Amino acid sequence: MQSKTLRRLVLLAGAMAISHSAIAGETLDRIKKNGELVGVMDQAYPPYSFLNAKNEMDGMDVDLTKEFAKRLGVKAKIETPAWEVITSGNWRGRWDICICSMTPDAQRARSLDFVTHYYSSPAVLVTSVNGNSLTKVADMEGKKIAAQQGGSYERYLNKTLAMEGFGAKPIQYPFKSVQVAPYGSEDLAYQDLALGAGKRIDGLVSNLVTANERIKKTPGKFKLVGDALYEDPNWVATDKGDKEWHDTVVKIFDDMRKDGTLKQISIKWIGTDISR
Structure with missing residues (x-):
């Protein structure tokens, strides 16, 4: 047997x-x-x-x-x-x-x-130059903040992002909670933010380079808020x-x-x- x-x-x-x-x-x-x-x-x-x-x-x-x-x-x-x-x-x-x-x-x-x-490239907070704009990263508290659905920025907003072991430093969150607004693409999130902060969303989290690209291509619409949120490998x-x-x-x-x-x-x- x-x-x-x-x-x-x-x-x-x-x-x-x-x-x-x-x-x-x-x-x-x-x-x-x-x-x-x-x-x-x-x-x-x-x-x-x-x-x-x-x-x-x-x-x-x-x-x-x-x-x-x-x-x-x-x-x-x-x-x-x-x-x-x-x-x-x-x-x-x-x-x-x-x-x-x-x-x-x-x-x-x-x-x-x-x-x-x-x-x-660092992750950053972006807001509209119009409407009830955010002035510092701590202003995220309780606000409606967008991020790409299924992305690391969405997990950051949900405070579930764990990058240990991939060369990233521990993340410090400047908020207790936010209203997370997931979008199918950043294009759509930026379109809604362009309507003015507080209209549909108050801000969004993005990559510094892509944020600067949007700011450059559409002057007078968006601005960065405060310092980088965290380093994004x-x-x-x-x-x-x-x-x-x-x-x-x-x-x-x-x-x-x-x-x-x-x-x-x-x-x-x-x-x-x-x-x-």
Whole structure:
């Protein structure tokens, strides 16, 4: 009886090892076979990713995805599903990589592999120059503050963001609670904020670079409130379970750091090197 049980366990372990081995190189094999890398990102997060005047995806993350694909010897294909779909993980081969300004946290790390850090930019509070504008970050208390649905800024407002282990300092919250207003995209949140603070929302939390981009493109509409809320590290993400692909991503990004490509693309879009 014990012998039969032992044989079953050995066979089961062998089957699991074969299965894992088959999965291990699946992503790179698929990319090479199809001749394309499928990258995923937000459609409206300038200057990292956005639709340009030619109705084509453009921005820092787009350039990095194209450069990454070039180094693999394939073409890049960009897809832009809803952000909460991207961050939920379990991609099952739909997408290969997210060079998409994603902040890692404990919740996302359950279903995604955060492979390598590639830039940092502070999270900030933005308000309208019109209406009952916020004057300091503590004014968030009890106010209606927007953030992208499924994003780290929404979790920040809910005080559930946990970035320990990803190079981030512990977060200090300047409020006890706020009215969280989740939006499908930052475009919609900025449109509502442009109506005036207090109309539909009082403010929103965003990335410093994207906030400055909006302020520059629509002068007289928005302004930053106080100091940065916290430092926001952004990592390249992949689906879990493929060590070969993980190691390939690390190697290519290390190469881009060493040869200055990551710095050059950062300066092109941001005006400074935020990749350190």
